[in-house]
Amino acid sequence: MMLTRRHALAASALLPVTVQAQGSGVPGWPARPIRMLVGFPPGGLPDIYARMLADRLGPVLGQPVVVENRIGGGGTLANEQTARADDAHTFLSTSISMTAGAALRAGRLNYDVLRDFAPISAISVVANGIFVHPSVPVNTIAELIALAKAQPGRLNCGSPGNGTSGHVTQEYFKLRAGIEMVHVPFRGSAPLVVDFLGGQVGVVIDNVPLYLPHVREGRIKLLAVTTPQRWPFTPDVPTLAETVLPGFDVRAWFGFVAPARTPEPVLEALNRLTQAMLRDPVIGERIRAAGAEPAPMSRAEYAAFLREDMARWTEVVRLSGATAD
Structure with missing residues (x-):
């Protein structure tokens, strides 16, 4: 990260x-x-x-x-x-x-x-988080899963690179949710953030801290975190485990x-x-x-x-x- x-x-x-x-x-x-x-x-x-x-x-x-x-x-x-x-x-x-x-x-x-x-x-x-660009018409993790199921393979999901926690968390999330999204690996989180804010990718899974300033400014949305309990730094953001994927823990x-x-x-x-x-x-x-x-x-x-x-x-x-x- x-x-x-x-x-x-x-x-x-x-x-x-x-x-x-x-x-x-x-x-x-x-x-x-x-x-x-x-x-x-x-x-x-x-x-x-x-x-x-x-x-x-x-x-x-x-x-x-x-x-x-x-x-x-x-x-x-x-x-x-x-x-x-x-x-x-x-x-x-x-x-x-x-x-x-x-x-x-x-x-x-x-x-x-x-x-x-x-x-x-x-x-x-x-914690890792599941983030979406405002251009993606969802506000909850359940809505994101429903959209991905309705449009299989249409959503792009960025990560900071192959083999990173964002990559494998994405694969685990897609597997558990039964959805298809296209993995888009970047060369690190820094270039990923730039393209994400510009709308070149609609969904990102990555470590939470780097993205929080942009979430607070309303430039992106944080739908859920991947830890079993709510993350202390984002207490109002639900976990995957408590919403749609019981037992999810990354x-x-x-x-x-x-x-x-x-x-x-x-x-x-x-x-x-x-x-x-x-x-x-x-x-x-x-x-x-x-x-x-x-x-x-x-x-x-x-x-x-x-x-x-x-x-x-x-x-x-x-x-x-x-x-x-």
């Missing part, structure tokens, strides 16, 4: 965080600077969270944490480089694109999400993982430090300022979360026939 300048400024308040050097508690580690890879450009939440972690972990560990944006393949380039690392000094700030992209590219990747990565912790979750997530070969004591230390950071009230409020909710998890909880997410998107891809091409 790319942020507007206003959102980016709010999120940038996450940096820096002053802490006292404590050490990792792991003898001899870290022995040199740490690399934090990000598969997306600066300005998006994976990058912002990587820099937040870097500013918090570096002083504690006594070594700098260097953020490297390795952009390509919808995050797959950074994923592959992380999976291959065996130095206990390379980590990855990632997102739902890791599991969704792997499901869409099954059999074509040089890594396995569940085998080649060690979960550390989730960082935050964000939360775009962001997290922190390591190569599978990373020693257990290092993983435990990083989980402990990350959870402490996310439970800091100041950090929590700053994450919420960017429209997200902190999501601290134990390593076991995050591992289970990733398995469930991978299974969900694998099944959605199988049933929908969606691809990353």
